[in-house]
Amino acid sequence: MPTTEPVRWGVVATGAIARAFSRDLLVTPGAELVAVGSRRPEVAAAFAREHARDGAVPRSYGSYEELVADPEVEIVYVATPHALHLDNARLALEAGKHVLCEKPLTVSAGDAETLVALAAERGRFLMEAMWTATHPLVRGLLAGLREGRFGTPRQVHADLGFRVDADPSSRMLDPVLGAGALLDMGVYPLTFAHLVLGEAEELTAVGDVRSAPGGTFDMDVAIAGRYAGGAVAAMTASMSSWSPGSATVATDLGRIDVDVVFRPTRITFTPHGGAPTAVESTEPVVGEGYGNEILEAVRCVRGGLLESPLVPHAQTLTILRQMDEVRRQLGIVHPVG
Numbered sequence: 660m661p662t663t664e665p666v667r668w669g670v671v672a673t674g675a676i677a678r679a680f681s682r683d684l685l686v687t688p689g690a691e692l693v694a695v696g697s698r699r700p701e702v703a704a705a706f707a708r709e710h711a712r713d714g715a716v717p718r719s720y721g722s723y724e725e726l727v728a729d730p731e732v733e734i735v736y737v738a739t740p741h742a743l744h745l746d747n748a749r750l751a752l753e754a755g756k757h758v759l760c761e762k763p764l765t766v767s768a769g770d771a772e773t774l775v776a777l778a779a780e781r782g783r784f785l786m787e788a789m790w791t792a793t794h795p796l797v798r799g800l801l802a803g804l805r806e807g808r809f810g811t812p813r814q815v816h817a818d819l820g821f822r823v824d825a826d827p828s829s830r831m832l833d834p835v836l837g838a839g840a841l842l843d844m845g846v847y848p849l850t851f852a853h854l855v856l857g858e859a860e861e862l863t864a865v866g867d868v869r870s871a872p873g874g875t876f877d878m879d880v881a882i883a884g885r886y887a888g889g890a891v892a893a894m895t896a897s898m899s900s901w902s903p904g905s906a907t908v909a910t911d912l913g914r915i916d917v918d919v920v921f922r923p924t925r926i927t928f929t930p931h932g933g934a935p936t937a938v939e940s941t942e943p944v945v946g947e948g949y950g951n952e953i954l955e956a957v958r959c960v961r962g963g964l965l966e967s968p969l970v971p972h973a974q975t976l977t978i979l980r981q982m983d984e985v986r987r988q989l990g991i992v993h994p995v996g
């Protein structure tokens with residue numbers, strides 16, 4: 660029976676993105692943060708106090724197991740390093756919870772297939788937190804493309820990168836935790852090109868691959884893709900440089916500019932020989948934009964959907980298969996996935 664009660668969220672982990680996401684959770688209609696789990700009870704308790712709303716402090720747990728056992732929690736948001744997503748999401752699904760899991764859903768397509776099958780078996784909603792696909796400006800762009808307002812896309816350039824000055828044990832640099840520019844950042848240019856051009860027919864990658872204890876990872880990667888009808892894409896990701904982080908789509912009528920590929924603040928269409936016009940959002944941006952993916956998950960859970968039409972399982976699996984292929988071409992070895 661559909662209900663208008665707020666969807667009750669539990670958050671797994673207390674790192675950087677758990678914090679940003681939870682801030683948006685507090686301002687998103689139809690969502691309530693009821694509990695947080697951390698490996699460290701005192702950190703969970705501090706996180707809970709920081710995310711109190713109207714004097715109500717979420718419950719805090721010193722383990723993920725206790726968090727998923729909380730009967731009030733309906734959906735678990737997983738915000739741990741990549742290599743732990745499989746175990747953490749599985750834990751939540753086996754406890755009967757719906758799951759929104761950070762990108763990439765898992766390190767490999769095979770692991771993601773395991774989660775998709777488990778979610779189906781348990782009748783639970785599962786979504787990769789690919790917030791770009793739920794962003795109102797990206798949705799506005801895709802709607803305009805579908806309606807033919809910007810012409811036919813022929814070329815996509817998409818990039819994401821920033822210089823990572825982290826300890827070698829950090830999740831960005833440790834292969835055991837799923838390190839690398841491809842998995843952390845490259846997932847966005849690949850997804851953006853997929854949203855605009857459809858499924859790639861062929862991908863070729865080059866990269867700067869580094870060795871580290873436990874395996875290898877890519878510091879920088881460049882991927883060339885061919886898509887239906889001969890459209891092409893050039894996609895890059897970097898952990899060594901302040902790369903542009905933007906995207907352009909060239910069409911037979913003009914050019915689309917996206918200022919930030921994963922979280923645009925402005926998208927314009929410039930017809931050849933004309934002036935730029937702003938692409939319209941489909942709805943207001945909620946919080947930093949995580950609110951829109953929260954709204955999507957809430958809509959799906961309350962509507963009884965097991966997957967989001969904006970981030971369908973097939974799309975997540977396609978992008979993971981592409982990343983498997985890129986890792987194969989680059990010779991990247993992760994000990995998991």
Ligand SMILES: NC(=O)c1ccc[n+]([C@@H]2O[C@H](COP(=O)([O-])OP(=O)(O)OC[C@H]3O[C@@H](n4cnc5c(N)ncnc54)[C@H](OP(=O)(O)O)[C@@H]3O)[C@@H](O)[C@H]2O)c1
Binds near residue numbers: 702830843
């Ligand atoms: N959507 C976005 O915009 C966005 C942005 C950044 C990151 N992400 C994604 O979010 C996920 C987490 O990234 P993050 O930047 O938040 O990472 P982070 O700051 O390093 O936090 C990761 C958290 O995971 C928990 N954890 C459990 N086992 C761990 C281990 N062995 N080593 C390190 N941490 C461990 C820790 O929380 P406890 O100690 O509390 O258990 C830690 O605080 C990744 O999948 C990343 O790709 C998404």
